[in-house]
Amino acid sequence: MLSIDWQSPAAYRHTKQIPAAGFAWEYLRRNDEYRHDFRTVALTRRQSTRELEAFAHRWGLRFPVRSRRAA
Numbered sequence: 001m002l003s004i005d006w007q008s009p010a011a012y013r014h015t016k017q018i019p020a021a022g023f024a025w026e027y028l029r030r031n032d033e034y035r036h037d038f039r040t041v042a043l044t045r046r047q048s049t050r051e052l053e054a055f056a057h058r059w060g061l062r063f064p065v066r067s068r069r070a071a
Helices: 009-017 020-028 032-043 049-059
Strands: none
Touching: 032 049
């Protein structure tokens, strides 16, 4: 659980310097439904392209460059 005082403007002062994508990520990663969906996808051994696209579409995610997996 976060230990931030959500009612204190000072606690959110740093958000003025976060780019839009970073702010969206901070919001999304706290969403319980997103976390559940992510956990489900992450624990699936072989995700189909359709499943990954559905996950990305549902949450408005875009991956312009494919990340490299560690060898």
